[in-house]
Amino acid sequence: MYRTKSGEEIFIIDGHTHNWNAAKDNIKNIHGQQFIDCFYGYHTVLSPKDQVWPKEKFDHYGTEQMYQDLFVDGPDDMAILQCTYLTDFYKNGFNTIEQNAEMKNRAPDRIILNGAFDPRDGEAGLDALEAMAAKYKIKGVKLYTAEWRGDSRGYKLTDPWAYRYLEKAQKLGIKNIHVHKGPTIIPLDRDAFDVADIDHVATDFQGLNFIVEHCGLPRLDDFCWIAVQETNVYGGLAVALPFIHARRDYFTNVISELLFWLGEDKLLFGSDYGIWTPRWLVEQFMAFELPDEVKQAKGVDLTLQAKKKILGLNAARLYDIDVDAQKQKIAASSSEKVAA
Amino acid sequence: MTLDHTKCEAAVRRALDRVTDPELDEPVTDLRFIERLTVGHDGSVSIGFRLPTYWCAANFAFLMADDMRREVGELPWVRKVQVTLGEHMYADKINHGLEHGLSFQATFGDEASAELDDLRRTFLVKAFQRRQESLLRHLTTLGYKPATIVSMTLPQLQALPIGPEGGPLRQRYVDRREVCAGPDTTLAFVDTHCSPLSADTLLAYLQALGRVTINAEFNGALCRGLLAARFNEDGEPSLYDFARMAPGKAV
Numbered sequence: 273m274y275r276t277k278s279g280e281e282i283f284i285i286d287g288h289t290h291n292w293n294a295a296k297d298n299i300k301n302i303h304g305q306q307f308i309d310c311f312y313g314y315h316t317v318l319s320p321k322d323q324v325w326p327k328e329k330f331d332h333y334g335t336e337q338m339y340q341d342l343f344v345d346g347p348d349d350m351a352i353l354q355c356t357y358l359t360d361f362y363k364n365g366f367n368t369i370e371q372n373a374e375m376k377n378r379a380p381d382r383i384i385l386n387g388a389f390d391p392r393d394g395e396a397g398l399d400a401l402e403a404m405a406a407k408y409k410i411k412g413v414k415l416y417t418a419e420w421r422g423d424s425r426g427y428k429l430t431d432p433w434a435y436r437y438l439e440k441a442q443k444l445g446i447k448n449i450h451v452h453k454g455p456t457i458i459p460l461d462r463d464a465f466d467v468a469d470i471d472h473v474a475t476d477f478q479g480l481n482f483i484v485e486h487c488g489l490p491r492l493d494d495f496c497w498i499a500v501q502e503t504n505v506y507g508g509l510a511v512a513l514p515f516i517h518a519r520r521d522y523f524t525n526v527i528s529e530l531l532f533w534l535g536e537d538k539l540l541f542g543s544d545y546g547i548w549t550p551r552w553l554v555e556q557f558m559a560f561e562l563p564d565e566v567k568q569a570k571g572v573d574l575t576l577q578a579k580k581k582i583l584g585l586n587a588a589r590l591y592d593i594d595v596d597a598q599k600q601k602i603a604a605s606s607s608e609k610v611a612a
Numbered sequence: 613m614t615l616d617h618t619k620c621e622a623a624v625r626r627a628l629d630r631v632t633d634p635e636l637d638e639p640v641t642d643l644r645f646i647e648r649l650t651v652g653h654d655g656s657v658s659i660g661f662r663l664p665t666y667w668c669a670a671n672f673a674f675l676m677a678d679d680m681r682r683e684v685g686e687l688p689w690v691r692k693v694q695v696t697l698g699e700h701m702y703a704d705k706i707n708h709g710l711e712h713g714l715s716f717q718a719t720f721g722d723e724a725s726a727e728l729d730d731l732r733r734t735f736l737v738k739a740f741q742r743r744q745e746s747l748l749r750h751l752t753t754l755g756y757k758p759a760t761i762v763s764m765t766l767p768q769l770q771a772l773p774i775g776p777e778g779g780p781l782r783q784r785y786v787d788r789r790e791v792c793a794g795p796d797t798t799l800a801f802v803d804t805h806c807s808p809l810s811a812d813t814l815l816a817y818l819q820a821l822g823r824v825t826i827n828a829e830f831n832g833a834l835c836r837g838l839l840a841a842r843f844n845e846d847g848e849p850s851l852y853d854f855a856r857m858a859p860g861k862a863v
Contacts, residue, residue: 306666317837490830493823525826
């Protein structure tokens, strides 16, 4: 919970978090090593200096640390926990649903557990998705279209098999499709992170919501064009938001463009934990004001109401969370723990 | 013939200054991608370069290496240029392709979906847009009216008093103007289809160009920071890496 100076409570749903394991004994090959090293690069480059972790902690922080950083030291009320399998790089996967379920058990009222699928898994993957949905009652999945699989360096959402998976997801009530469309960890050519495929699937699957994580950065212009045409396309602010600290002018530019093209109802806060921790992100975001000249030039504003939507209410809508009821649930389960 | 080493190295550096990262539109030298440079007595040049992450796009890496080879190869005394990429997921493949003078497609086979020329073109156009935006904004700030700007010819632009800050912006734009301006147009400013700009819509046009700049800035900020973080050059990456990328500032 974040409280404004005037005492108003802001309900925070962190739309993009991970509980990964990149410890040495889980790394399969040099790609796995380089992958986590690159993440650490992001962490050190954009975090405030006093928020930089030692590398060992970054490699594998574990469930307790995550609970502490999000819900005790951090302002998150809830967090959406995403999967990233990367089984070609990590022996037991980087960030699997089984691993994430540990966190769900630790904080059942606070964690929204998401699944994942990969259309290259064919029929067997469809069955696995069904089993995952039954076991974990997921309402969302995270897709990583650039993931390596054997010789394949990625897929597109418009592939025939991807359509079958999306149809299946829709049938199973998995209505929130988070798609990583962001920077680096790039395959041979950048097509696998191209945002154009979102345009097609968003039109063809009106019952699904597509949350484009990282807003397609660095292809913000392409993403804005697509998002403005599709009512069911959302922007996830993970990776864009940390620029608020190191490059404020740049963040101003990005957020004002997003407000102009998508609007305040279509943006979701995400810390991308453990790359960044939510506390400083939320504090800086709450303190952030658009400069007057930007407000005038672009005709947008980042009001308190807009911030509330971005920080939690939009995600609550997508995941059918009744904020008041959820607050009570969380308060009740926290006090039980204290009593115990 | 004996070669003056210091002079030769300086000449190679100047040649490399003309090679840009396609997406960032900045010289590979300024970006600190050049890691090693040796000039042999026989007129051979060996260049080692590196990138901000192990994952940087292979086609961009190949493109830059190709441009380095081309630019340095044009120096009259150069007999042989060897370009080597270090610490990259495709380093072996790319170095093999470079060594044997293979095309990008031939180097990567089925994994590559497009030849480099299209890619080169795409990013030259983006560079054109960004350089044009910086210059147009500068002219607007100086008080030149949209009607004046859109009807200006290239010689008029060249002669325009635009202050010490404007000089480099103008030079950068003129260096890329022909990417989109055909030989028949004398207008200083055209859009990417070589059509004249309109005074009425100049502001909206500038805003649209601004989004191209946002993208490049994102990459620029990250690339510098990641490179410093990866090679731990300055102890730790600092705001210096970001400050250098102040928007609209000529590099």
